[in-house]
Amino acid sequence: MSEQNLAENIANQLRRDILRGKLAPGASIKERDNATDMGVSRTPLREAIRILAKEGLVDLRPARSPIVSVPSIKQISDDVEVLLAVEILSGELACTRATEEDLAEIKGLLVEMEQKFDSADPLDLFEVDMGFHSAIARAAHNAPLAEIHSTFLRRLWRGRFLSSVKRRNRARVIDHHTAILDALRARDPDSTRVAILMHMKNLQSDILDAVRHDVPLGNAEDDKDAGAA
Amino acid sequence: MSEQNLAENIANQLRRDILRGKLAPGASIKERDNATDMGVSRTPLREAIRILAKEGLVDLRPARSPIVSVPSIKQISDDVEVLLAVEILSGELACTRATEEDLAEIKGLLVEMEQKFDSADPLDLFEVDMGFHSAIARAAHNAPLAEIHSTFLRRLWRGRFLSSVKRRNRARVIDHHTAILDALRARDPDSTRVAILMHMKNLQSDILDAVRHDVPLGNAEDDKDAGAA
DNA sequence: CAACGAATTTCGGTATACCAAAATCGGAGC
DNA sequence: GCTCCGATTTTGGTATACCGAAATTCGTTG
Numbered sequence: 124m125s126e127q128n129l130a131e132n133i134a135n136q137l138r139r140d141i142l143r144g145k146l147a148p149g150a151s152i153k154e155r156d157n158a159t160d161m162g163v164s165r166t167p168l169r170e171a172i173r174i175l176a177k178e179g180l181v182d183l184r185p186a187r188s189p190i191v192s193v194p195s196i197k198q199i200s201d202d203v204e205v206l207l208a209v210e211i212l213s214g215e216l217a218c219t220r221a222t223e224e225d226l227a228e229i230k231g232l233l234v235e236m237e238q239k240f241d242s243a244d245p246l247d248l249f250e251v252d253m254g255f256h257s258a259i260a261r262a263a264h265n266a267p268l269a270e271i272h273s274t275f276l277r278r279l280w281r282g283r284f285l286s287s288v289k290r291r292n293r294a295r296v297i298d299h300h301t302a303i304l305d306a307l308r309a310r311d312p313d314s315t316r317v318a319i320l321m322h323m324k325n326l327q328s329d330i331l332d333a334v335r336h337d338v339p340l341g342n343a344e345d346d347k348d349a350g351a352a
Numbered sequence: 353m354s355e356q357n358l359a360e361n362i363a364n365q366l367r368r369d370i371l372r373g374k375l376a377p378g379a380s381i382k383e384r385d386n387a388t389d390m391g392v393s394r395t396p397l398r399e400a401i402r403i404l405a406k407e408g409l410v411d412l413r414p415a416r417s418p419i420v421s422v423p424s425i426k427q428i429s430d431d432v433e434v435l436l437a438v439e440i441l442s443g444e445l446a447c448t449r450a451t452e453e454d455l456a457e458i459k460g461l462l463v464e465m466e467q468k469f470d471s472a473d474p475l476d477l478f479e480v481d482m483g484f485h486s487a488i489a490r491a492a493h494n495a496p497l498a499e500i501h502s503t504f505l506r507r508l509w510r511g512r513f514l515s516s517v518k519r520r521n522r523a524r525v526i527d528h529h530t531a532i533l534d535a536l537r538a539r540d541p542d543s544t545r546v547a548i549l550m551h552m553k554n555l556q557s558d559i560l561d562a563v564r565h566d567v568p569l570g571n572a573e574d575d576k577d578a579g580a581a
Numbered sequence: 582c583a584a585c586g587a588a589t590t591t592c593g594g595t596a597t598a599c600c601a602a603a604a605t606c607g608g609a610g611c
Numbered sequence: 612g613c614t615c616c617g618a619t620t621t622t623g624g625t626a627t628a629c630c631g632a633a634a635t636t637c638g639t640t641g
Contacts (some may be wrong), residue, residue, distance in 0.1 A: 128414075128624070134562070154593065164626040166395070169593085177406050179496070185357075186593065186633060201494040202506065204445070212437045265430040271500060358595070393596040398623085415603060415623065422631065 129163055136161070141180050141191055142280045148193035152181060170252070179278045199282055199334055200327075205324040206275040210256065213272060214315040216263035217307055225262035226308055232258055233300050240297065249287045254282075255300055263320035283326070285333035292329055299325070358392055362400035367388070370409050370420055371509045381410060408507045428511055428563055429556075436552040437502040439485065442501060443544040445492035446536055454491035455537055461487055462529050469526065478516045482509075484529055488536070512555070513549035514562035519557055528554070 140146040158168040172189050175181045179202075182192040194202070217225070232255040239248050253276060260272035276283075286292055299322035306315035366386075388399040391510040400551050411421040423431070436461045445453070461484040468477050480548075482505060489501035505512075515521055528551035535544035 130624090153591090155591090158469060165593090166625060166627090170399070188592075193532065198495070200494050204441075204494055205497050205500065208437055208441045212433075216433070265433055266427070267430055268434050271434065275496070324405070359594085382621090384621090394623090395595060395597090455625070 129167040130170035130174065133163065133168055134174040137171055137175055138178070138180060138277070144281075146191050147259070148191045148281075150191045151188035151190050152190065157203065159288075168176065170254045177204045178274050194278070196331065196334065199279065199330060200277050202275050203330060205329045206272070206279060207327070209268060209275065209322060210259065210270045210319050211316050213263040213265075213268060214307065214319045215264060215312040216268075216311045217259055218315055220264045221307060221310075225258070226304075229255065229258045229262065229304055229307065232305055234320065236300065237297060237352070240293065245288050247332035248293065249284050252287060252296060253283075258261045259303070262307075279330060281337075282330035285337055286326070286329035289325075289329075289333075291335065292325075295320075308338070358396040359399035359403065360508070362390065362392060362397055362569065363403040365403055366400055367407070367409060367506070370404070371506065374421055375420050375508070377420050377510075379420045380417035382417050388512075391446055397409050407503050412453045412455065423507070425560065425563065428508065428559060431504050431507050432556045434561060435501070435508060436549070436556070438497065438501045438504065439488065439552060440545050440548050442489045442492040442494075442497060443532065443548045444541040445494060445497070446488055447539045447541045447544055449493045450491035450536060450539075454487070455533075458484065458487045458491065458536065460525075462533055463464035465529065466526060469522065475513075477522065478513050481516060481525060481529075482512075488532070491536075506557060510566075511559035515555070518558075518562075524554065525551075 125291070137152070152172060154165045154169055154172070154217065158165045160291070161168065172181060172183075176183045176189065179194075180192055181189045183189050221229075234250055236251045236255065237246065239251060242248055256276065257269075260269045263269065287296070299318065303315065303317040303322060306318045366375070366381070375381070381401060382392045383398055383401070383451060387394045390397065401410060401412070405412045405418065408423075409421055410418045411419050450458075461480055465477065465480045465484065471477055485505065486498075486502065489498045492498065516525070528547065531547040531553060532544065535547045
């Protein structure tokens with residue numbers, strides 16, 4: 124787990140805490156407090172925060188504590204838009220570049236998801252779901268593309284998770300994933316695109332629904348986001 | 353302009369030096385030396401390097417000086433692939449979301465490019481070219497998308513610049529840009545996609561040609577001067 | 582009692598000092 | 612002369628100290 128530099132480790136730890144909800148959106152991350160809490164100095168903690176900021180998981184504000192980002196509907200919508208395009212491109216590229224091992228891995232994740240479908244822990248299932256999509260992104264054999272995919276997957280983690288809890292959605296997910304895998308194995312870019320598009324379009328509405336109904340914070344900052352260029 | 357934090361400024365400075373070729377690819381960026389050279393301490397310089405690393409302009413290696421990244425053909429090809437997708441998505445979104453002001457700005461950049469077409473300084477022309485593409489990305493009104501676009505534009509800066517120097521390419525660029533603008537003004541996503549695709553496909557081969565002919569790695573330690581910028 | 586303002590506190594930004602790992606260079610031994 | 616080993620240097624990683632801006636609080640005043 125410990126790569127070699129503290130900052131990465133701290134970033135991983137914080138990211139985990141954020142994604143798992145241990146750090147609620149809107150929570151401020153004070154350099155001093157968190158550093159002493161984690162038993163490290165401010166320098167690597169600060170660096171870790173910058174990493175997460177680049178990933179969009181925390182918001183940096185000038186002369187102010189960074190906070191766990193609480194994305195607006197507009198931001199989530201934008202992120203989904205990008206993720207959609209990234210996944211489609213990944214799928215199309217994977218059609219020509221995926222190795223048999225890649226396809227086997229993807230298939231394995233699909234099977235695992237089917238098996239765990241009735242698992243008690245939605246988080247387990249969800250992780251496999253994420254793995255499926257990441258595997259496709261990797262199968263495109265384009266490193267920067269996979270990195271972008273990973274970033275946006277993380278940004279949308281909460282929304283995706285919230286939406287995945289609904290069991291009705293989950294059943295549909297299996298069908299979609301099967302269709303995607305079939306298209307990939309046929310190495311047919313067009314049907315792959317269509318299959319991913321269908322899947323992601325559902326995801327889009329699901330996420331937005333889920334986020335709208337989530338409202339874990341008291342503030343009504345959702346619709347009234349003024350452009351902040 | 354100086355935002356307010358040193359690290360950003362340093363990053364901007366370094367980025368400029370890298371893009372302008374003052375820092376050759378492969379050159380190592382020692383924290384101590386560069387910090388004293390620029391009259392700042394290591395901390396913000398270090399942070400700046402991380403920023404550039406995230407942007408792909410420098411490579412971080414464990415327990416070693418970061419170096420100005422010298423991308424492989426494969427990496428450049430991957431980057432172009434992503435940039436292509438990003439620009440197409442931007443164009444399609446811009447068809448529905450671009451304001452009249454956005455279109456006016458894009459048109460302005462096209463006109464400026466036509467006017468400067470015979471300008472002595474290729475760099476000037478090139479900057480306008482980049483501005484044209486950035487303006488389209490912004491016209492999509494999707495902040496993360498524009499950010500990705502900006503990142504990959506920077507990564508490909510050198511290759512694009514090298515290829516843009518060829519005057520023959522430049523003439524074609526104007527035609528392509530005109531076609532793109534026309535499609536945008538017609539707010540026709542399909543023709544926009546086609547126009548951008550055509551433009552970028554040419555770009556792809558141009559960049560790869562240019563980079564292949566660019567004597568990669570001829571010299572690494574040439575800039576030893578204490579430039580007092 | 583409310584409102585304004587100054588002192589204090591808080592916290593991020595920056596500089597510097599310390600440390601450990603790795604590379605380099607020199608000397609000793611074969 | 613070559614190789615191997617160790618000391619030194621180089622350099623990035625980490626901790627800590629200092630600074631200034633911004634927020635908060637408390638006291639004063641109308």
